[in-house]
Amino acid sequence: MTNAADDAELMARVQRGDDVALASLYDRHGGRAYALAFAILSNSHDAEDAVARAFAQVWSGRDRYEASQGAFVAWFNTIVRSRSLDLYRSRQRRTRAHDAVGEDPEVNWQFPAPDEVVDRDRARGRVREALNQLPAELSRPLALAYFRGMSHSEIAVALELPLGTVKTRIRAAMRDLRSSLENAAEVGVS
Amino acid sequence: MNDQHDWRELAAGYALGILDADERALFEKHLDAASAREADELAAIAGLLGEAVPALTPPSALRDRVLGEARASRPSGDVVEMPVSAPARGRAAWIPALAAAAALVFVLIFYDGQRREMAGMQAQIDGLGQELELAEQLAEQRRLLVEILLDPDIQVAVLAGPDAPPSMRLYWNGRQRVALVTAFNLDPAATGSTYQLWGIDTASGADPVSLGTFDTTAQRSAIVALNVPAGVTFNVAAVTLEPAGGSPQPTTTPFLVGNLSSN
Known part of the structure; x- marks a missing residue:
């Protein structure tokens, strides 16, 4: 059974109120969710809060999940990112320590290259590889987004680029990623 | 910002959720089939970007917190678990493909140009459908409970502790292999823990066998139906407090114990 099918089966059980299945989903995706939250928040306590909120949303909103609308990981990553950004923005409003526009312009996709990573799931490796293939001029604005x-205008200020250039580069980055992943699927890389 | 070129540049930002109010309004105002398809495709890609982040090991307490909060947020009323009840209806077939491929296939196949206009109506239909499904599930659960209890061969165990409350009854339907448990005056398990029911065959001297986990509501009660695998026999039932998710064998002393007897 594929990982996607495993997730689908577990999510179907979660939709029947099976919290043991939720535990299994946590065991499969908790580490990556925590890593994503930590990458956004740079704080373990906040990352824990974000992951807890994300799983709470999965549990409370389980009836709204439709397997036909895409892979579980894509849906779940979106939730984790959204809850993490909620906390990030809330923390910014609370502390006012930095100007949001000028903060962390160096954040980027600084992950090991695929051949340096022991990762049995090649789908994840493909995403990472596709990101690593992006030129810095495209990956930097995408990473900030x-x-x-950050909004287009905030990124434009942070990177000192014209607003139109930021929009174009972010769209180009996403389209390049789509193309890379599509090509990888077509040639049977799995 | 008013020409076509500009608003089409917003598709990626729309997918990433970073548009400000004006940009979002502009994009949605011009939204057509092509741009909606692109936004959907890019949203699927955005959903996969988190996969690129190498996993970290979260604090062990986080798992207990997640599960504890889920259990605490169960709908009010008695807990009724039917571990092998009928599968949820109306679920579409799962897509057994790699995550990236699945996301891309989805956006190509399931895009519907009129979907956005119908979203409101669909939400209402979904809401009514969910209410109906819940009512059907409750009716089915009650029918099963009655069927279990009316079996002439039903066996009952009264479980009690050394002091007064809490109390619990176990109705064992060997024909259907269902253990129906009712509990009263039992506080919900602490965060990160769960109650676990055990069956013990004193004649064989075998290790206790888990019959399942359960929790009580804020009203300190529960009605739980547990499906027991074939081959499991027991004449004594016991309840322990275990870490969330249950344990292979009891890790604490049973606080409720009772012998099974014919009704």
Whole structure:
């Protein structure tokens, strides 16, 4: 059974109120969810809060999940990122320690190259590889959008680029990723 | 910002959820089939980007917290668990593909140009459908409970502790292999823990066998139906407090114990 099918079966059980299945989903995805939250928040306590909130949303909103609308991991990652950005923005409002526009312009996709990573799940490796293939001029604005939730205009200020250039580069980055992943699927890389 | 080129540039930002109010309004105002398809495709890609982050080991307490909060947020009223009840209806077939491929296939196949216009109506239909499904599930559960209890061969165990409350009854239907448990005056298990029911065959001297886990509601009661695997025999039932998710064998002393007897 594929990982996606495992997730689908577990999520179907969660939808029947099976908290043991939720525990299994946590065991499969908790580590990556925590890593994503930590990448956004840079704080273990906040990352824990974000992951807890994400799983709470999975549990309370389980009836709204439709397997036909895509892979569980894509749905779940979106939830984890959203809850993490909620906390990130809330923390910014609370502390006012930094100007959001000027903060962390160096955040980027600084992950090991695929051949340096022992990862049995090649789908994850493919995403990582596709990101690593992006030129810095595309990956930097994308990283600020993804990990900081910064708007086009905020990114334009942070990177000192024209607003139109930021929009174009973020769209180009996403389209390049789509193309890379699509090509990888077509040639049977799995 | 008013020409077509500009608003089409917003598709990726829309998918990433970073548009400000004006940009979002502009994009949605011009939204057509092509741009909606692109936004859906890019949203699927955005959903996969988190996979690129190498996993970390979260604090062990986080697992207990997640499960404890889930258990605490169960709907009010008695807990009724039917571990092998009928599968949820109306679920579409799962897509057994790699995550990236699945996401891309989805956006190509399931895109519907009129989906956004119908979203409101669909939400109402979904809401009514969920209410109906819940009512059907409750009716089915009650029918099963009655069927279990009316079996002439039903066996009953009264479980009690050394002091007064809490109390518990176990109705064992060997024909259907269902253990129906009712509990009263029992506080909900502490966060990160669960109650676990054990069956013990004193004649064989075998280790206790888990019959399942359960928890009580804020009203300190529970009605739980547990499906027991074939081959499991027991004449004594006991309840322990275990870590969330249950244990292979009891790790604490049973606080409720009772012998099974014919009704």
